[in-house]
Amino acid sequence: MARAGAAIKNEIEDLREKLRHHEYRYYVADDPEISDAAYDRLMGKLKELEAAHPELITADSPTVRVGGAPREGFQTYQHARPMLSLDNAFSYDALREFDRRVRESSGREKIEYIAEHKFDGLSISLQYQGGALDRGVTRGDGRTGEDVTPNVKTIRSIPLRVDPAALKKAKLPPNFEVRGEIVMPKKAFAELNRQQELNGGKIFANPRNAAAGGVRVLDSSITASRRLEFFSYYLLVEGRSPFTKLSESLQALKEMRFRASADWKLCDGIEEVLKYCDSWEDKREKLLYEIDGVVVKVNSIPIQNELGYTAKAPRWAIAYKYPARQETTVVKDIQVNVGRTGTLTPVAFLEPVQVGGVTVSRSTLHNMDEIERLGVQIGDTVLVERAGEVIPHVLKVVKEAADRRPFRMPEKCPECGSTIHKAPDTVAYRCVNAACPAKRRESLLHFAGRHAMNIDGLGEKIVDQLIEQGLVRDVADLYSLKLDKLVALERFAEKSAQNLLDEIETSKKNSLARLIYALGISFVGERTGELLAGHFSSVEDLAAASQEQLEEVAEVGPKVAAAITEFFSEPANRQLIKKLHKAGVHPTMEKRQIKSDKFAAKSFVFTGGLANRSREDAAEIVKQHGGTVSGSVSKKTNYVVVGTDPGSKYDKAKSLGVPVLTEKEFEKLLNL
Ligand code: IVH
Numbered sequence: 001m002a003r004a005g006a007a008i009k010n011e012i013e014d015l016r017e018k019l020r021h022h023e024y025r026y027y028v029a030d031d032p033e034i035s036d037a038a039y040d041r042l043m044g045k046l047k048e049l050e051a052a053h054p055e056l057i058t059a060d061s062p063t064v065r066v067g068g069a070p071r072e073g074f075q076t077y078q079h080a081r082p083m084l085s086l087d088n089a090f091s092y093d094a095l096r097e098f099d100r101r102v103r104e105s106s107g108r109e110k111i112e113y114i115a116e117h118k119f120d121g122l123s124i125s126l127q128y129q130g131g132a133l134d135r136g137v138t139r140g141d142g143r144t145g146e147d148v149t150p151n152v153k154t155i156r157s158i159p160l161r162v163d164p165a166a167l168k169k170a171k172l173p174p175n176f177e178v179r180g181e182i183v184m185p186k187k188a189f190a191e192l193n194r195q196q197e198l199n200g201g202k203i204f205a206n207p208r209n210a211a212a213g214g215v216r217v218l219d220s221s222i223t224a225s226r227r228l229e230f231f232s233y234y235l236l237v238e239g240r241s242p243f244t245k246l247s248e249s250l251q252a253l254k255e256m257r258f259r260a261s262a263d264w265k266l267c268d269g270i271e272e273v274l275k276y277c278d279s280w281e282d283k284r285e286k287l288l289y290e291i292d293g294v295v296v297k298v299n300s301i302p303i304q305n306e307l308g309y310t311a312k313a314p315r316w317a318i319a320y321k322y323p324a325r326q327e328t329t330v331v332k333d334i335q336v337n338v339g340r341t342g343t344l345t346p347v348a349f350l351e352p353v354q355v356g357g358v359t360v361s362r363s364t365l366h367n368m369d370e371i372e373r374l375g376v377q378i379g380d381t382v383l384v385e386r387a388g389e390v391i392p393h394v395l396k397v398v399k400e401a402a403d404r405r406p407f408r409m410p411e412k413c414p415e416c417g418s419t420i421h422k423a424p425d426t427v428a429y430r431c432v433n434a435a436c437p438a439k440r441r442e443s444l445l446h447f448a449g450r451h452a453m454n455i456d457g458l459g460e461k462i463v464d465q466l467i468e469q470g471l472v473r474d475v476a477d478l479y480s481l482k483l484d485k486l487v488a489l490e491r492f493a494e495k496s497a498q499n500l501l502d503e504i505e506t507s508k509k510n511s512l513a514r515l516i517y518a519l520g521i522s523f524v525g526e527r528t529g530e531l532l533a534g535h536f537s538s539v540e541d542l543a544a545a546s547q548e549q550l551e552e553v554a555e556v557g558p559k560v561a562a563a564i565t566e567f568f569s570e571p572a573n574r575q576l577i578k579k580l581h582k583a584g585v586h587p588t589m590e591k592r593q594i595k596s597d598k599f600a601a602k603s604f605v606f607t608g609g610l611a612n613r614s615r616e617d618a619a620e621i622v623k624q625h626g627g628t629v630s631g632s633v634s635k636k637t638n639y640v641v642v643g644t645d646p647g648s649k650y651d652k653a654k655s656l657g658v659p660v661l662t663e664k665e666f667e668k669l670l671n672l
Contacts, residue, residue, distance in 0.1 A: 008049065008053055008056070009056060011049065012046065012049050012053070012056055015046040015049070018042055019039070019043060019046065019062040020062060020161075023062065024159075024257050026156070027156040027157040027229070027259070028259040046061070046063055047063050050063055052611070060132045064153050064160070065153055065154045065155075065156060065160075074146035074216075074218075075146070075147040076140070076144050076145070076147070077144065078144050079125060079140075079143060079144070080177065080236075080239050083139040083179065084142060084309065084312065084313050085142065085312060085313055086295065086313050086319040087312075087313045087317075088318070088319050094318075094320075095270060095273065095274060095277070095318065096270055096274075098296070098318045099270035099273075101315070102298060102303075102307065105306070105307055106303050108303070110268065111269065111298060111299075111300075112266065112268055112269075112298070112299040113266075113267045113270070113273050113297060113299060114247060114250070114264055114266060114267070114296070114297045114298075114299050115265050115272075115273045115276040115277070115294050115296050116233060116264035116265070116294065116297075117231075117280070117284075117287075117291040117294065117295070118291055118294055118295045118321070119180075119181035119183050119231050119261070119290075120183065120206070120289075120290040121181040121183035121207070121211045121212075121290075122138065122139075122181065122182045122208065122212040122215055122216075123138075123139045123179065123182075124137070124138060124139070124148075124179070124180060124215070124230070125138075125177055125178075125179050126158060126177065126178045126179070126180075127176075127177050128162065128174070128175065128176050128177070128178070130174045131163075131164055132161040132162075133152075133153065133159070133160050134149075135147060136148050136149045136151070136152030136153070138216065148216065150220040151214075151215050151217065152182070152215070152223075153220070154220050154223045155228050157230045157258075157259045158258075159256070159257050166255050166256050167256070172237065172242060172256075175237070176235065176236065176237045176242070177236040177237075178232050178235055178236075179232070179235075179236070180230055180232035180234065180260075181230070182228050182229070182230050183211055183230075183290065184208075184210050184211040184214065184229075184289070185207075185227065185229060185288045186287075186288060186289060186290060187288065188226065188228075189204070189210055190391070192210055192226065193366070196366075197367050197428070203366045203369075203370050203373075205385075205393060206290070206385075206393075207289070208290070210226065211226070211228055214228055229259065229289065230258075230259060231260060232253045232260050233260065233295075234249070235253055244300065244301050245300060246297055246298075246299050246301065247299055263280075266299060277320050281322055292321060293319050293321040294319070294320045295317060295320075296317060296318050297317040298317070303316065304316040323356070324385075325355050325356030325385060325386040326383055326384065326395065327355045327360070327383070327384055328353075328382065328383050328398055329350045329360075329382065329384060330380070330382075330401075331348045331376060331378055331379065331381075331382055331394075332350065332351055332378070333348075333349040334346050334347065334349070335347055335414075336409065336410060336414060338413060338414065338438035338439070339439075340439055340441070340442030341430075341439065342430045342431040342432055342433070342436060344409065344420060344428075345364055345365075345367070346368070346371060347362055347363070348362065348363045348365050348376070348382070348394060349362055350362060350363060355385070355386045355392065356386055360392045362392070363384055363391070363394050364393075367428060367429075368427050374394060374396060375397055376394060376397050377400070377401070377406050378401075378404060378406075378407060379401030379403055379404040379405060380399065380400050380401050380404055381399035382394045382396065382397050382398060383395040383398050409422075409429050413431035413433065413436060413438075415436050416431065416433050416435075416436040416437060416438070418431055418432070418433040418436065418572065430522070430566075432566050432567050432570045432573065433570050433573065434475075434519065434567075434570075435473060435474040435572050435576060440473065441464065441467060442520075444463045444472065444478075445458075445460065447475040447518045447519075447520070451526050452514055452517050453510050453514060453518045454507060454514070455478070455500075455503045456503050457499060457503055458478075458504075462500070465490060471485055474576055474579070475518075475576070476579035476582075476585070479504060479584065479585065480583065481504065483497055483501060486501070507585075508583075509587075510587060511587055512536075512538065512539070512588060513526075513530040513534075514529065515580075515585065515587055516528075516532050516539065516542065517529030519573075521563055521564055521567045522563040522567070523559060524560065528555065528556065528560060531553050531555055531616075532553055532556070532564075533589065534553075534589075534616075535553045536589070537588055538586065539577050539580075539586070539587075542564070543574065543577060545564070545565075546565070547562065550565070552631050554615070554631040555631070556631065594624060594625075596625045597625065597626040598627075598670070599627025600627070601626075601627075602622075602626075602638040603628045603629070603630055603636060603639075604619070604627055604630070604637070604638065604640075605629070605631070605632065605633050605637050605639070605640045605641070606618055606619065606629070606640075606643070607640060607641070607642055607643065607646040608642050608643030608644050608645050608646035608647065609645060610641075610643040611643070612663060612667075632649070633649050633652040633653050633656065633658060634656070637653070639660075639666075640658050640660050640661070641660075641663065641666045642662060
């Protein structure tokens with residue numbers, strides 16, 4: 001059913017406007033107005049409309065942020081004006097010296113400076129044409145950089161277009177350049193390394209490396225996954241500053257909805273700059289991103305022009321660097337810590353040392369690969385660094401001890417004695433016993449989570465008390481909790497205790513998908529839980545599945561399948577399933593509405609993107625008509641339904657001579 005073109009166009013533009021507004025509220029203003037889910041719904045709707053009307057897709061649509069397919073290589077691009085670096089000052093005296101030079105060369109008595117954070121990231125030039133983001137280029141060697149446009153488009157604090165009204169207000173033309181820094185927030189960095197630790201990826205030494213690695217990749221979906229942010233600090237029109245003061249540029253950038261640090265300060269003379277540096281030295285720990293110093297710039301553009309440049313850096317700016325938070329110390333021992341997910345993490349126990357005012361006596365070594373990469377052994381002298389609130393990190397071995405001892409992973413879990421597993425294609429060693437005391441707290445919290453068994457009221461404080469009082473040792477124990485025992489806990493009135501028991505009781509009715517997710521099997525998220533629940537009739541059925549059977553489930557690859565078989569190979573986990581069953585937690589596959597037996601004994605495989613429905617919905621339709629759906633093509637497959645960008649399954653179908661259907665043909669078969 002075709003709707004009027006103009007109406008659709010308006011609807012699409014309207015959605016884009018809304019999304020732009022909410023992106024600004026969330027990523028720039030840090031003050032969201034709607035929930036993530038509501039944002040996702042708007043985005044989903046726009047994607048749907050654009051998929052149905054590809055002729056209406058524009059390069060500045062919020063949907064382009066999603067991250068496309070990898071490209072072949074980077075194009076290089078010559079900067080209109082070189083991206084220079086800055087001279088450094090390592091002391092307040094050096095800053096005063098800089099001020100003296102500026103005053104002498106400019107013949108002024110006192111200079112107005114802008115002091116702002118020195119963001120520890122990757123500098124980038126963003127070029128806007130007609131108000132829309134046209135190109136993003138890395139600094140490169142300062143003269144020529146790499147064109148990373150698709151990647152920067154995934155960074156949500158970078159506007160894809162600037163509102164013409166804002167440009168008009170700031171008296172700016174539609175073609176301009178914004179320079180600034182791409183950074184990775186500390187939290188995203190810690191989370192990235194945690195993931196890398198689990199999956200055996202490379203461990204990043206600091207957020208700057210992780211940010212740079214996230215921008216200089218050919219696959220923009222990697223950039224999108226790194227949760228990078230952009231801070232602007234420089235505005236150019238035809239290679240020059242459009243204002244007579246830098247502070248005006250910073251103000252204009254703000255009006256144009258760029259994120260500029262809210263913390264820049266106009267300083268009257270160098271002594272105010274020193275105060276600024278001083279005040280941020282400690283406060284910077286609390287910032288959500290890393291700064292490694294303060295950049296000091298002359299505010300007046302005419303004075304900047306008088307002072308000019310050396311070959312390498314402007315004479316009107318300098319970077320004051322905070323003292324490095326690095327120190328050398330001795331590794332006294334290396335022991336393992338069993339984390340909340342059961343991963344064994346080697347930890348270096350250090351001779352206590354002061355690093356930037358904090359005593360450091362431990363440092364994570366992440367995993368075996370990292371230990372090998374560093375070549376560290378017990379007894380060695382190492383260089384440790386503390387970057388913001390990020391956990392201290394061993395940078396390198398500076399001296400090998402004569403009596404050094406290599407570290408070896410234990411074969412048994414130091415907490416519960418279960419056998420340690422190592423999945424073949426990861427570097428992580430894991431204790432997979434779901435009831436291991438090291439994991440108890442997190443397992444319980446995960447199990448009770450909103451997206452898992454959704455036991456409202458079972459928060460951290462209560463879980464801690466339940467564990468301390470010995471009332472629960474595993475998730476199944478929740479189902480035998482008694483009112484009198486709960487009421488005896490701190491801050492527990494009879495009513496709230498009864499509410500919790502009711503919540504626990506209700507949770508027995510949860511779906512199989514939720515229970516599978518709630519078990520906390522590595523790599524089994526909500527979505528995988530749903531896919532598995534659509535394939536197996538009960539947890540027992542899932543537990544009995546072989547690696548091959550698991551891999552038949554859509555989106556389940558060897559790694560996920562191995563994690564599942566590993567989980568159920570642990571006797572303690574099989575015991576737990578029995579205990580849950582006995583307690584009344586044994587959901588089975590949801591009854592589906594059977595509409596016909598048209599596809600009885602027919603098996604389907606879907607590959608590529610479908611236009612009118614998701615692959616899951618298509619699979620559900622097949623099942624409602626008595627058919628089966630598999631993740632891989634074999635001679636037994638009856639039909640392969642092919643959407644856009646099909647994968648290797650399409651080639652396999654052709655080579656095996658399995659009938660191939662388009663989505664339209666699939667609909668016809670069904671009389672949809
Ligand atoms: S201004 C010509 N401001 O530090 C002036 N740079 O060490 C160019 N940086 O290449 C830069 N925060 O990548 C400026 N607030 C800030 C900055 C900043 C970080 C980076 C930038 C530059 C490097 C020089």
